[in-house]
Amino acid sequence: MGQSERKAKKYTYKEAERKSAILKKEILEAMESDLLAMSSVCRALGIPIRTAHGWREADPEFNEAVKKVHDLRLDMVEDKAMEQIKQGNTAMIIFFLKTQGRKRGYVEQVDHSHKLDEVEEVFKVKGKVLSFKAKKA
Numbered sequence: 001m002g003q004s005e006r007k008a009k010k011y012t013y014k015e016a017e018r019k020s021a022i023l024k025k026e027i028l029e030a031m032e033s034d035l036l037a038m039s040s041v042c043r044a045l046g047i048p049i050r051t052a053h054g055w056r057e058a059d060p061e062f063n064e065a066v067k068k069v070h071d072l073r074l075d076m077v078e079d080k081a082m083e084q085i086k087q088g089n090t091a092m093i094i095f096f097l098k099t100q101g102r103k104r105g106y107v108e109q110v111d112h113s114h115k116l117d118e119v120e121e122v123f124k125v126k127g128k129v130l131s132f133k134a135k136k137a
Contacts, residue, residue, distance in 0.1 A: 023047060024055055024062050031069045035076065038066065 011019065023045065030041040042049045056063040084092040097106040 020055065024059070027052060028062075028065050028069060031066070032072065035073050 026045060027038065027041050027047070030036055030044070031038060034041075038052055039049050042052050056066060081092055081096065085096055098108055
């Protein structure tokens, strides 16, 4: 039986609230245990993502719980990034300094002077300017 052939089950307000509460709990548990995005969890549970976003807007407790799961996921990724830095991953070290070391002078600047024959990139690291010039192909 196709989706268009199925009749939508009618719920009373209390039944709908109870079912919503169960689904919200399932969403949060799946997001936290598997560190999945809400859209992936909703897809797996057969819930339209717009419904979950509506629940976030209407239910401050659910919204805060989703934010906490997002913070847990960010903490986990930060831990993985720090592991990579400890192992000497140069790309991760550079990324970290560009995003977290700005106050200490780790910034990247690109010269946009529109020279026709060359491109110049200027990097400023701890107050020292490094300049690289390359001919345009």
